[in-house]
Amino acid sequence: MIKEHQSLPDAKLSELTDNGMLEHSTHELFSGKKALVFALPGAFTPTCSAAHLPGYVTLADQFFEKGIDFIACVSVNDAFVMKAWGDSQNAEHIKMLADGDGSFTKALGLDMDTGSFGGVRSQRYAMIVDNGVVTALNVEAPKAFEVSSAEAMFNLL
Known part of the structure; x- marks a missing residue:
């Protein structure tokens, strides 16, 4: 499993935007930026839709004020599902990134x-x-939702 102070593996993540499909290299996406990334088992699932994503939607502006350049939600789903879910959750300030084949998630050791x-x-x-290096990492115990919440991450900044 990836650890704090390690660089993210290079992988491809997809994002469907209003202007079409984007393919992001993680090295390029995170280069020179400070990002908050949260991942979850699946779009449209109960905890993910009721609490996890909404917390980041609510606190997005406050994260940006604290120096976060962008917030990304990652799931092993396709980009079409991620966009539809983001639209349904008013997540216009969050990059809804699809790890379609799970390669990024597997490379992190968080599958x-x-x-x-x-x-x-x-x-x-x-x-x-921060610039491609993990500076803080909170992994949930199975079936838990505590340390990866928007509130928990906000307290780390």
Whole structure:
């Protein structure tokens, strides 16, 4: 599993925007930026939709005031699902990034196999990334939602 003070692995993440599909290299996306990244098992799932994403939507402006350049939500879903979910949650200030094949999540060592429920998914976590280096990482225990919340991450800034 990735640890604090390590660089993010280079991987591709997809983002469907109003101007079309973007393919981001993680090295380029995080280069020279301070970002807050949170990941979750799936778009439109109960905890993710009721608490995880909404917390970041609510606190987005305050994160930007504290020096965060962008907030990214990552899930092992496709970019179309991530955009639809972001639109439904008024997440216009959050990059809704799809890790379609789970390669980024696996490279981080933060994948989990949910079997017939959904296959390979991301563990729930949040991290602060400064110029491609993880400076803070909070990984949730299975079925928990505490340390990766927007409020918990805000307290780290």
